Amino acid sequence: MLELWSWPTPNGHKVHIALEELGLEYRIIPVNIGAGDQFKPEFLKITPNHRIPALVDPDGPGGKPFTLFESAAIMIYLSDKAGGKLIPKDPIGHYKCLEWMMFQMGGVGPMFGQWNHFGAYAPEKVPYAIDRYTNEAKRLTRVLNTRLGETRWLAGDEYSMADIITFPWLRVATQQSSRFDERGYIDLGEFPAVKRWCAEIEARPAVQRGLQVLSDAQRPGKITDEEREITFGKTQFQVR
Numbered sequence: 001m002l003e004l005w006s007w008p009t010p011n012g013h014k015v016h017i018a019l020e021e022l023g024l025e026y027r028i029i030p031v032n033i034g035a036g037d038q039f040k041p042e043f044l045k046i047t048p049n050h051r052i053p054a055l056v057d058p059d060g061p062g063g064k065p066f067t068l069f070e071s072a073a074i075m076i077y078l079s080d081k082a083g084g085k086l087i088p089k090d091p092i093g094h095y096k097c098l099e100w101m102m103f104q105m106g107g108v109g110p111m112f113g114q115w116n117h118f119g120a121y122a123p124e125k126v127p128y129a130i131d132r133y134t135n136e137a138k139r140l141t142r143v144l145n146t147r148l149g150e151t152r153w154l155a156g157d158e159y160s161m162a163d164i165i166t167f168p169w170l171r172v173a174t175q176q177s178s179r180f181d182e183r184g185y186i187d188l189g190e191f192p193a194v195k196r197w198c199a200e201i202e203a204r205p206a207v208q209r210g211l212q213v214l215s216d217a218q219r220p221g222k223i224t225d226e227e228r229e230i231t232f233g234k235t236q237f238q239v240r
Contacts, residue, residue, distance in 0.1 A: 002026040003056040005043060007033050008214040010168035011109070014071045015053045015078075017164050017210030022082040030214055034227035036235065050236070057081070072105050075161045086161045097155035100147070100162035104169070108144075111136045112169045119183020121223055121232060130183065137173060141191050144170070148193035159201075167201045168211075170194060 004019065004026050006012040019026050031037045031052050038050040047054040047069035055074045060066020068074050079087045088094050115133035118126055144166070147154060154162040173186045188195035201207055229235060 001058070003029055003058075004053055005029045005031050005046060005056070006053040006214065007031050008218050009033070009052065010112075010172055011051075011071050012053050012214070013168040013211055014165045015055070015074055016213040017168070017207050018075050018078055018086065018161065020206040020210040021164065021204075022078055022085055024078060024082060028213060030217060032217070033231055034223070036230045039235065039238075070105075072101050072165060075101070075165060079161060086159070086164070088155055088158050088160060093156045093158055093160075097160045097162045100154040101165050103143075104162070104166045107140050108166055108169050111140060112173055115183055116172070117232070121228060123228065134184065138186060138190075141170070141173070141186055141194060144197075145191040145193045148197045153197075163197070163201060164207075167198065167207070170198055171202070171211075174198065 002019070002024060004015060006015065006028055007030065016028075031043060033052065037043060038052065043054070044050060046056060046067045049069060051069070053071055053074060054067065054069040055077070057066045057068070057077075068077055076087065079085055087097050111133060114129070115137045118129040118133055122129070144154075151157065153159050154166065170186075174188050175185060188198065223231075
């Protein structure tokens with residue numbers, strides 16, 4: 001059975017949803033990033049980058065145990081393991097899917113992550129950073145809105161890994177929350193195509209199941225000083 005080391009963040013939920021959509025058997029090993037589980041030796045054996053998610057497949061290529069980190073790499077691997085599902089087989093759809101997956105990994109994830117950081121987790125308000133990443137998050141959403149005004153799904157006519165990998169970040173970005181007081185949220189009234197797309201994805205049973213993975217581990221409210229130090233402070237930069 002597949003093992004996924006994960007936590008209920010957008011990057012974790014990407015793979016939770018993919019596993020549910022593919023119908024692959026798996027078990028979750030929680031990695032409490034606020035408590036520092038990502039720095040434990042057993043996790044670092046799987047991923048030297050101490051970031052979730054990470055996958056362990058005891059029946060990997062050649063029938064040998066195999067480990068993998070980085071969510072996009074994991075999702076492409078899972079698609080292959082399931083016979084190529086959720087990545088279109090026609091060449092245009094295939095590469096469009098990969099194109100928009102890379103757009104998420106290179107743009108949406110990092111930029112929305114910085115937007116979240118300065119809006120919710122930074123120990124002091126930095127107006128320039130908040131403005132910069134707010135504008136960039138909205139710009140990226142506008143890019144998605146343009147694409148989704150042309151096609152039903154990011155890769156074209158088929159729901160794919162490109163939609164799954166992007167959706168959790170948009171879901172968080174569009175929710176009003178006291179945790180993100182400084183950051184605010186993206187009003188989907190400005191992006192009708194993204195609003196339609198989000199609603200269609202969230203209505204899928206497998207997506208709903210994926211979003212429930214580790215939901216009991218989510219702690220509401222502001223991040224504590226201890227969690228901030230573990231997640232963003234000197235702890236993560238120690239030589240290991």
